[in-house]
Amino acid sequence: MAGIIGYGAYVPKYRIKTEEIAEVWGEDAERIKSGLGINEKSVPAIDEDSATMAVVAAKIALKRAEIDPKKIGALYVGSESHPYAVKPTATIVAEAIDAVPDLTAADLEFACKAGTAGIQICMGLVGSSMVEYGMAIGSDTAQGRPADALEYSAAAGAGAYLIGKDEESLAIIEDTCSFTTDTPDFWRRPKADFPSHGGRFTGEPAYFRHVRSAADALLKKLNRTIEDYDYFVFHQPNAKFPKTLAKRMGIPQEKITDGLVVPYIGNAYSAAVPLGLANVLDKAKEGERIFISSFGSGAGSDAFSLKVTENIRKRENAENLSYFIDNKEYVSYAVYAKYRRKLKGL
Amino acid sequence: MKGSIALHWRRIPERYRLEGTHCETCDSYYFPARRICRKCRRKGRIVPYKFSGKGRIYSLTEIHSAPEGLEDQIPYVLAVVELEEGARCTAQIVDVRKKDIKIGDGVEMVFRVVQREDPEGLISYGFKFRKLH
Numbered sequence: 069m070a071g072i073i074g075y076g077a078y079v080p081k082y083r084i085k086t087e088e089i090a091e092v093w094g095e096d097a098e099r100i101k102s103g104l105g106i107n108e109k110s111v112p113a114i115d116e117d118s119a120t121m122a123v124v125a126a127k128i129a130l131k132r133a134e135i136d137p138k139k140i141g142a143l144y145v146g147s148e149s150h151p152y153a154v155k156p157t158a159t160i161v162a163e164a165i166d167a168v169p170d171l172t173a174a175d176l177e178f179a180c181k182a183g184t185a186g187i188q189i190c191m192g193l194v195g196s197s198m199v200e201y202g203m204a205i206g207s208d209t210a211q212g213r214p215a216d217a218l219e220y221s222a223a224a225g226a227g228a229y230l231i232g233k234d235e236e237s238l239a240i241i242e243d244t245c246s247f248t249t250d251t252p253d254f255w256r257r258p259k260a261d262f263p264s265h266g267g268r269f270t271g272e273p274a275y276f277r278h279v280r281s282a283a284d285a286l287l288k289k290l291n292r293t294i295e296d297y298d299y300f301v302f303h304q305p306n307a308k309f310p311k312t313l314a315k316r317m318g319i320p321q322e323k324i325t326d327g328l329v330v331p332y333i334g335n336a337y338s339a340a341v342p343l344g345l346a347n348v349l350d351k352a353k354e355g356e357r358i359f360i361s362s363f364g365s366g367a368g369s370d371a372f373s374l375k376v377t378e379n380i381r382k383r384e385n386a387e388n389l390s391y392f393i394d395n396k397e398y399v400s401y402a403v404y405a406k407y408r409r410k411l412k413g414l
Numbered sequence: 415m416k417g418s419i420a421l422h423w424r425r426i427p428e429r430y431r432l433e434g435t436h437c438e439t440c441d442s443y444y445f446p447a448r449r450i451c452r453k454c455r456r457k458g459r460i461v462p463y464k465f466s467g468k469g470r471i472y473s474l475t476e477i478h479s480a481p482e483g484l485e486d487q488i489p490y491v492l493a494v495v496e497l498e499e500g501a502r503c504t505a506q507i508v509d510v511r512k513k514d515i516k517i518g519d520g521v522e523m524v525f526r527v528v529q530r531e532d533p534e535g536l537i538s539y540g541f542k543f544r545k546l547h
């Protein structure tokens with residue numbers, strides 16, 4: 069088996085408040101805040117994109133693991149906002165962290181779960197000894213159509229996970245399983261600037277069915293119950309969905325609090341679960357168990373069971389996620405619009 | 415950008431990873447890289463060197479009228495950074511205005527977009543610096 073030997077999480081410095089967006093469109097900010105559970109969201113600087121944020125997260129993961137980047141044998145970047153339509157983000161990241169040239173690399177795309185898909189691929193490669201270390205990154209500068217409900221949540225961030233052998237792991241990945249179907253809840257056609265979504269359809273048949281099914285399947289496979297876990301991290305397009313899911317599964321709300329970063333940074337898409345997990349790893353103690361279940365529209369969910377080891381002390385080698393969450397500066401809607409226009413080339 | 419793909423590609427180690435050179439004879443560091451030591455000339459033993467990325471602000475200014483391709487990034491802080499090994503380079507300081515930073519402040523290299531003006535062209539990435547807290 070394999071495990072996490074290093075992790076890195078990054079959120080850009082800029083934030084926009086829900087009130088600031090609501091004001092522009094004449095919406096009721098309090099209603100939106102209580103509905104989505106999002107107070108503010110991260111905004112990338114004008115010179116940041118999914119590649120640059122992935123590099124920050126990857127460097128932090130390397131600093132924690134204390135390994136030579138040349139030993140990384142596989143690198144995957146999952147995103148729905150790759151800077152190029154054709155030309156991999158993964159090669160840019162590999163070059164920037166000096167993992168080149170003896171590695172395999174590719175970009176992944178599966179809406180918000182491309183990052184966890186990368187972790188599964190790296191587990192397979194490490195478990196079969198095809199590579200010594202694999203790096204899986206989820207990074208996104210998500211976009212919402214102006215005035216669409218998504219504009220309040222679509223945010224930016226990156227999470228990087230260095231996967232290696234059990235013995236070196238700060239958290240052993242005990243097992244994983246997935247649940248995947250063709251469910252048209254959210255999509256974007258080539259050359260379209262913004263995604264389209266199925267409104268309410270994104271809930272029951274998409275998010276709840278997939279995340280719940282993957283989670284139930286993994287618990288059954290491991291013959292475990294909710295009580296066996298200290299933390300749960302679910303995909304978080306808003307705060308309402310994971311809270312509702314936890315209630316339905318009988319999970320105490322305090323077990324999802326540390327893994328829920330969406331109220332402070334918004335939905336970072338491919339980075340959402342990687343960031344939530346990082347926030348849990350920043351606090352977890354040796355011997356504790358973490359359960360995670362991601363979600364990608366289209367649709368699928370990857371569930372993982374993790375057990376924290378004594379190597380968790382290595383987290384002190386680098387900045388934790390709260391460093392970036394707390395180091396923030398608010399921008400106006402006008403500045404936000406300028407940054408967003410540049411990102412989409414509008 | 416279109417006419418300079420080879421140049422862009424050759425400078426990747428320098429721009430992505432701060433790779434310069436070091437003279438082992440007199441312990442001088444060069445960024446960008448020099449193949450011949452300025453002090454030892456032909457007697458110098460020059461080897462490739464990856465800078466740590468840590469440094470200090472040597473001088474700085476805020477740009478309000480940018481060169482072509484960087485117009486959307488104004489206002490931005492441009493500084494001469496003295497790297498801890500001794501070499502100096504000119505680069506943007508990210509996520510700050512001039513009032514937030516002063517000469518002598520510690521900085522660390524970050525990887526950012528340098529230019530992406532042409533929607534059909536290459537995106538240019540490279541080093542900038544962020545203020546250390």
Ligand SMILES: [Zn+2]
Binds near residue numbers: 440458459
């Ligand atoms: Zn010399």
